[in-house]
Amino acid sequence: MSKLFRAVIMGPPGSGKGTISERIAQRFALTHLSSGDFLRENIAANTEAGILAKTYIDRGLLVPDHVMTRLLLPKLEEMTRHSWLMDGFPRTLAQANALNSTCDLDLVISLNIPFETLKERLSERWVHPASGRVYNMGFNPPRIQGRDDISGEPLIQREDDQPEAIVSRLRHYKDLAKPVIDLYRSKGILHKFSGTETDRIWPYINSLLSTKIPSISQTVTQHAPLP
Numbered sequence: 001m002s003k004l005f006r007a008v009i010m011g012p013p014g015s016g017k018g019t020i021s022e023r024i025a026q027r028f029a030l031t032h033l034s035s036g037d038f039l040r041e042n043i044a045a046n047t048e049a050g051i052l053a054k055t056y057i058d059r060g061l062l063v064p065d066h067v068m069t070r071l072l073l074p075k076l077e078e079m080t081r082h083s084w085l086m087d088g089f090p091r092t093l094a095q096a097n098a099l100n101s102t103c104d105l106d107l108v109i110s111l112n113i114p115f116e117t118l119k120e121r122l123s124e125r126w127v128h129p130a131s132g133r134v135y136n137m138g139f140n141p142p143r144i145q146g147r148d149d150i151s152g153e154p155l156i157q158r159e160d161d162q163p164e165a166i167v168s169r170l171r172h173y174k175d176l177a178k179p180v181i182d183l184y185r186s187k188g189i190l191h192k193f194s195g196t197e198t199d200r201i202w203p204y205i206n207s208l209l210s211t212k213i214p215s216i217s218q219t220v221t222q223h224a225p226l227p
């Protein structure tokens with residue numbers, strides 16, 4: 001059996017973490033873990049941690065580090081037989097240090113997208129709150145305008161996706177992410193990708209991961225239709 005592969009994807013709001021994670025998960029048969037989705041599941045299930053996390057999310061705040069680590073680390077410890085890609089965690093140095101004590105990461109992807117592009121994308125982002133499914137009116141529109149593809153329920157625009165809120169979210173992200181990025185750079189596992197279009201960045205990420213996860217990518221290639 002091939003070695004298990006553990007990776008993290010980082011980037012400011014709107015940088016395409018969710019979109020790219022989905023592609024990586026499909027292409028390389030990794031489990032895509034999203035801290036935001038995991039929090040939403042806990043909120044929907046009314047777990048103790050979910051109820052607590054909701055009080056922060058509803059105020060537009062990050063969930064405290066100890067709540068995040070208490071929620072996510074046991075989940076990761078359960079995944080001893082899976083390769084995974086984590087999206088949305090760690091967001092702070094304290095979270096990165098806690099993750100470090102649980103597992104050795106193979107690789108960290110950092111997305112570097114210009115501010116104007118982020119602002120444009122977020123103002124066109126529509127979400128299905130219950131599932132976290134994300135649409136973009138230009139890039140990946142829903143099949144029926146304003147409706148989630150799976151449930152048919154209405155889509156909403158997040159308050160914090162409005163242009164005025166984006167500037168402060170971005171600044172906040174940068175302040176918190178910098179020491180995390182520096183940590184991963186010093187470990188030699190950071191890979192930074194810059195650009196304005198996911199479709200142009202994706203081939204570089206795809207080829208990097210193909211060199212890092214050769215046995216898994218070969219398995220996927222075998223399933224591709226014959227020419």
Ligand SMILES: Nc1ncnc2c1ncn2[C@@H]1O[C@H](COP(=O)(O)OP(=O)(O)OP(=O)(O)O)[C@@H](O)[C@H]1O
Nearest residue numbers: 012013014035036057061062063068088089090091
């Ligand atoms: N690692 C984390 N640490 C603290 N809070 C978190 C973390 N991950 C998610 N959250 C909380 O859950 C909320 C939803 O997370 P999610 O990742 O879905 O979206 P986001 O980070 O707000 O936006 P984006 O997808 O644009 O980056 C966050 O706004 C934050 O309050």
Ligand SMILES: Nc1nc2c(ncn2[C@H]2C[C@H](O)[C@@H](COP(=O)(O)OP(=O)(O)O)O2)c(=O)[nH]1
Nearest residue numbers: 014015016017018019121125135136139197198
């Ligand atoms: N126009 C355009 N929109 C894009 C591109 N890549 C992703 N998007 C859209 C999808 C979402 O509506 C929004 C943000 O992407 P996301 O994957 O939710 O980002 P993130 O917040 O998880 O980092 O931008 C892209 O390359 N072009």
